[in-house]
Amino acid sequence: MTRTPDLDQTIPLLAKGYAWLPDRRRADGGGTVRSRLMLRRTLGVKGPAGAQFLYDEDNVRRSGALPEPVVSTLFGHGAVHTLDGEAHRVRKGMFIELLMGPERVWPLVGQVSAAWDATAARWAGRPEIVLMDEAALLITRGVCDWAAVPVTDDELPALTRDLTVEIDGFATGAPRHWRARRARQRREAWLAGIVEEVREGTRTVPSGSVVDVVARHRDSDGELLEPRVAAVEVLNVIRPTVAVSWFVGFAAHALHTWPQHRERLRAGDRAFAVAFAHEVRRFYPFAPFIGGRSPQEVEFDGERVPAGSMVLLDLWGQDHDAELFPEPFEFRPERFLDGDEVREIGQWELVPQGAGDPRTGHRCPGEDITVALLSALALRLAQLDYTLPEQDLSISLSRIPARPASGVVLTDVRPG
Numbered sequence: 327m328t329r330t331p332d333l334d335q336t337i338p339l340l341a342k343g344y345a346w347l348p349d350r351r352r353a354d355g356g357g358t359v360r361s362r363l364m365l366r367r368t369l370g371v372k373g374p375a376g377a378q379f380l381y382d383e384d385n386v387r388r389s390g391a392l393p394e395p396v397v398s399t400l401f402g403h404g405a406v407h408t409l410d411g412e413a414h415r416v417r418k419g420m421f422i423e424l425l426m427g428p429e430r431v432w433p434l435v436g437q438v439s440a441a442w443d444a445t446a447a448r449w450a451g452r453p454e455i456v457l458m459d460e461a462a463l464l465i466t467r468g469v470c471d472w473a474a475v476p477v478t479d480d481e482l483p484a485l486t487r488d489l490t491v492e493i494d495g496f497a498t499g500a501p502r503h504w505r506a507r508r509a510r511q512r513r514e515a516w517l518a519g520i521v522e523e524v525r526e527g528t529r530t531v532p533s534g535s536v537v538d539v540v541a542r543h544r545d546s547d548g549e550l551l552e553p554r555v556a557a558v559e560v561l562n563v564i565r566p567t568v569a570v571s572w573f574v575g576f577a578a579h580a581l582h583t584w585p586q587h588r589e590r591l592r593a594g595d596r597a598f599a600v601a602f603a604h605e606v607r608r609f610y611p612f613a614p615f616i617g618g619r620s621p622q623e624v625e626f627d628g629e630r631v632p633a634g635s636m637v638l639l640d641l642w643g644q645d646h647d648a649e650l651f652p653e654p655f656e657f658r659p660e661r662f663l664d665g666d667e668v669r670e671i672g673q674w675e676l677v678p679q680g681a682g683d684p685r686t687g688h689r690c691p692g693e694d695i696t697v698a699l700l701s702a703l704a705l706r707l708a709q710l711d712y713t714l715p716e717q718d719l720s721i722s723l724s725r726i727p728a729r730p731a732s733g734v735v736l737t738d739v740r741p742g
């Protein structure tokens with residue numbers, strides 16, 4: 327492969343965002359990328375072979391690998407994202423119990439759909455709404471009710487703001503990063519107090535709810551989680567659920583740009599709604615890449631990877647790989663259909679939320695929830711009548727996380 331000079335790429339990454347790794351790949355001849363980030367040797371991989379390499383703990387570990395600014399805003403110190411081996415397996419088991427399976431997913435979809443219906447009934451009386459803000463509010467309402475996180479209607483806007491700020495501020499040095507750190511500290515302290523009350527018996531929550539299960543979970547050492555770490559993990563359920571509001575904004579952008587898809591959603595075609603949700607997750611930029619550090623010298627694609635190197639899997643690049651997704655820059659939900667059914671998707675193929683098996687590796691355990699919520703809300707969105715007034719709907723690839731600039735303003739909103 328051709329080599330571009332080995333200068334540190336942290337600033338170009340922050341400037342180019344999602345385009346950084348694909349650009350480096352083009353410059354290096356199209357395959358594996360060798361680079362340097364935060365002064366550390368870095369290998370950028372993609373494709374099923376790259377993903378399988380990264381998810382093998384002999385090659386890549388997470389502990390101590392994630393940058394401090396990301397941990398202090400997005401994930402939290404002590405989070406499941408930062409664990410390896412047995413400690414990860416046991417903690418991950420808690421998330422699998424809480425998040426996977428229809429008996430967990432459907433009650434949450436029911437709560438959020440009810441919150442959408444109650445909120446949408448009020449949109450008709452307003453001159454305009456910002457869809458992403460409204461979606462964040464109503465998802466926060468639904469997920470907190472489902473998770474047994476106590477929040478009154480008066481407290482809801484401030485909590486929603488803190489959760490969206492945590493999502494928005496992890497990959498920038500701008501003021502939104504410092505707001506994200508403060509929001510995390512505030513919400514960890516609040517939730518740690520709730521966990522302590524549950525343990526002391528001064529607060530009761532439904533058995534089996536998120537707060538209950540996290541408060542009582544024992545880690546691989548047999549110990550309860552530190553209250554602050556328990557708070558981190560409750561946040562690791564409610565915050566990414568609220569992040570689905572980004573995908574709701576992208577879904578509205580897609581319906582505006584390719585209005586031919588509205589009809590099947592309007593008609594309530596559920597298989598198409600799931601395919602549409604997959605295509606929104608594939609097409610639009612959200613999580614740019616994931617990564618970890620090699621614990622020993624290893625080799626990938628003929629490249630020597632010295633111990634301590636960073637290895638990144640280019641999620642955005644893989645989801646736009648023409649070998650996996652022909653004509654990748656066309657928005658085509660049908661690529662996920664086989665006749666009238668949703669087709670099987672390979673474990674290493676579509677990777678907006680990671681790859682492999684969520685039970686054994688770090689793949690997102692909230693993917694079923696994301697697809698179920700997004701498809702339910704896309705159906706509801708398509709069934710609304712509204713106008714998109716003149717606004718800036720551009721999505722800058724240099725901003726991580728990306729979003730339609732206006733947040734998607736709707737006017738004349740009426741139930742369809």
Ligand code: HEM
Pocket residue numbers: 406407408418421425562563564566567569570573612613616617678679680681687688689690691692693695696
């Ligand atoms: C907005 C949609 C979402 C996106 C784009 C997303 C993306 C991701 C990505 C890229 C990872 C890292 C995978 C890896 O490192 O291998 C991840 C992990 C994780 N996600 Fe999600 N996620 C979303 C929704 C959710 C939801 C709804 C939940 C919970 C209700 C959730 C909970 C988690 C947890 C707990 C992890 C850590 C897993 C581990 O380290 O083992 N996510 N997610």
